[in-house]
Amino acid sequence: MAASPSPAADYFAGRPAVRTRPPPAVLGASHRAAGTPGSPRTPLLGRSISSQFGTPGSFRAEQEEHVIYELGARHLSAGFAGESRPRCVMRFEPESGRRVGDYRGYEPNHTQKRNRRKKGDDWGAEYELYRNDVRALDLGLVEDKLGRAVRTVHANHLQLDQKPRKAVLAIPSLLPTPLLEIALKVLFNHYTQPPSIMLLTAPILATVGAGLRHALVVDVGWEETVVTAVGEYKEVFQRRSVRAGKMLTQEMSKALEEQAKKDAAMETVQVDAELAGDVTERMGWCRPRSDTPKNATLETAKRIPLPGHPSKSVTVPFSKLAEPAETALFATNATAAELDDHDLPLHQLAYNVLLALPLDLRAICISRIVITGGVSKLPGLKHRLLQDIQHLVETRRWDPIKHYGSATTHHQRVLSERNANISARKQRPPDDGIPLSPAKKPIQDSVPHSERLHDDIKDPITFKAERHASQGKAKDDVKNEVRGVETLGAWAGASLVASVRVKGVHEVEREEFLKHGLRDGDHVY
């Protein structure tokens, strides 16, 4: 192309070729010079006929890959969209917070030295990145730790080239805004420079990972258990309890220490958060609701070695290892009066959330209970939780009042009357024989409020769903029975979402974030 101007100018020799040869200094700029009026030519490339219909190549470039991060209180997992598992799961540990070149963690008798007990609130603080109470949190330290973790993940596991890739960040819902800001800051400032980050919350992703639209997501995490009702991929209702992994490991530590004290030969053994967490993950289990003591004959004792004391170990009966889950998660040893709103046992919490839901959604959600989170891997936990929920539902029905006290008889009478009413109404033949679709039925003002059909929900999605239902497509949906649904977890859910290229509602652009930060919080929530 660069050589073409001069022969072309010669070819159209209608006018004298004044500049047959461009001066050497302009040679490099012959592209620009080609458009001068002195040399009319046909463009050589067919592509430039019309910019509207050209450039097929740009469409293939859309197959961009996303990097997916999942941030938890104790871990960061990262990987690529379309893969079923994260490439790596980084846990935050005291050893990962050491100085560069400090190899103390590798010394054989190191754990023994570090055996300083942190009491109370500080339990496991070295093993977590953040806690939800940010008032006492050193945010700069969180940023440093997270930045280091992200660098390690990229250097050791992702090993990406320079191409900018969009990122997806899965976060627990209601992650404090300062923490979210830190996470975004770290990811945007990392040298891979993602152009935008899509934010997704864990309950929604767990729902996606289960293949559902509605679900009751029980996320048994580290600091809190979060029960979220999800309807049409939206978080509808949420309640929290502190009965989660942290309390579980604390109970496990107590149980082990108690056991060690019984083996009188030993001096006091301190079980730190690391060992307790390890025992919970490896040996902890959860017994079914009606565990008959016939298993006592099968009782075996487990020898658990203590790190730092190579020859020492604690011998624990296997049944004892199920106790912490009982006390920490299901509060079997506490009476109802002892429980406060923030530490409800899991089944009670799930029941309360279900009770607060509208009737239709409750019916759908109860047969779509999704249990996820780190502690949900405890063998037996899922079934135990379902059994307890079922038990609660069977004993209490959907009545928000637990005890009527002296009014019990009155209440029962009211109930029986109502039952009679309902059955009487059911026996009444329908007025109009033609079953109209609820969506098409006009809203009559004369109909009493309680009998109107969906005059409050004019959501197009609901209309569609109802039409769907009227066409009989969704007739096999299970409702009204307690049923659990397996989920692949939040990370895999995010991977699914990103791989089918769903556009996120909350997407943070890099330029905008670096310029303005999170715009007083309402940008995201």
Added chain:
Amino acid sequence: MAAAFPYTHYACPCSDLTSTAPSSISKRISNNQPANADLTDDRTFNPHDPRANCALYPLDHLLFCDECDAIRCPKCWTEEIINWYCPTCLFEVPSSAVKSDGNRCSRNCYTCPACTAPLAVAAMPQPAGDYLKPTEPATEAYMLQCGYCDWSSRDLDVLFSKPTKITEQLAKQRKARLGSSGKEASDKDAKPNPVGHDTAFGSLTTFYKAQLSESGDAQNQFANSPYSSPANLQRIMNIYGGLSANTLKKSRETPQPMREARDSNEGFSTYTPDPVEHEATVISKLRSLSWEDTTTTEQRLAAPPNNYSRFADQLWPVATPLRTRKGKRCETCRHLISRPDSKVSHIRYKIRLLAMNNIPRIFMRPLHLPNPPPPNAAFRLRADDAVQAELQPNVAQQYILTIRNPIFETIKVTLATPGTTPGNVASRVTILCPSFPVGPAGDVWDEALSSSTTPASASNDGSRKAAMASLTGKAPEDADRQPEAGKVWDRTRNSTSVIVEIVPGPLKAPPSIVPKTEAELADQALDEDDEVLEVPIYVRAEWETVIDADAFGPGAKDDKHHGRQGEKVTKELAYWCVLGVGKIAE
């Protein structure tokens, strides 16, 4: 600290711990400093702060950008990968194959899932009888065997028919195992559903894709057309073609919402409150096995296939993760500061701007060495060998602080340190001579060969003598010298030493008459490294340099920034560093 005393760690100025303007969100809250301390410039660097761990580096981990004249640490350089290779077989992996192989070696490199030692391919030992009467050509079988622990792939019942292409064979066996026998899969994932994690993920992906294309917009109707650009084709069709039957149908009815997955073919699996066999199996297995038969966290997190393995007999061999060779650029000016040779077998660097060659280096040793001097910690072989003596609290110690200048200009160094070290243990630190020049570095033989060229900072003591001293490594021996305030202790060609006086503080506060409350006692409890005496020192170096016209190339004539050719400019460099002195005795 794990490093042997005395050590020096350098803080990169990029951290907001060391810069003067802390960003708003990382304002210290838990710190017990008064709130206005943040506002003033004279915040001192606290080496006992947990954040300091992320800001301090040994000198050999730092690089230097000579465009910006600044120290660069992993936080403020960007990395670009030059090549990927397997550390075991040193085979370079092309960048296109890296991701699909999971950033792991796809050849025969595997590490033991139990102990991370490399695995070797070994032939299965034949029964003894076969050696004596070889009836038929025995079917060869191979396995992966760990040379360190006694793990082998026989534990998994995985055997190979040939000693090559282990990865393919392994993948085939895993696929068969996950696919065919549901029970294995459920054990594998420790989940009560018979569908494995990966299978479920695959079917869910196809389900969602199908649903999206069904319910989704009519845009992609021409996706299968031979034309490369469906959007363009659609545009043409909209203009000229009218609507096809398919489009008409789709446009008439609004798209249906996506439905939920229904059966296991769509990746959907449920469970009921009734006790199930899988769960009971896991628990009874857990009951029968011992602690050692369950997997540790490290084993589980070592590779994605092992993430859900609960028992040691489910651990799958781990393919060796790839390593990379990375070039490093300064984050602000994009200038290359380190670039290794691209060949895997070469360990040479093409570009490497080490901080060691560019910033003044500081080290410290006691003025009066104990007799006999303690051996270097690097030569300590046994645990009961003599360890370094601990510092006695409240006893003044004198140390020689040496600044060595690696650059070819004379630098003016100013040292600053807080009078008492920050942290829970307050030790008093005094630098007797905080401001002094340090001579330029040069070829060691320069001075020895020509005595006429004296360094610019020629001091009173003969430079030849100093050069000799620096060559032989012996300090001028006058034992009765006393350290004096304001005087430099010792000076060689490119290093200057001054005296620092340190009074280690007591670890415990003196017992008081008033009984202390619980909270006060808790406050006094020492953290892990509080007994380590670390002195933060702020080093500021200033020097004049002549603008070298060649350094910027003929095109760069930006007078504003670089000054005219041959003109002298003043440069300065300032950073915090931390000297680890020793442990304070109880």
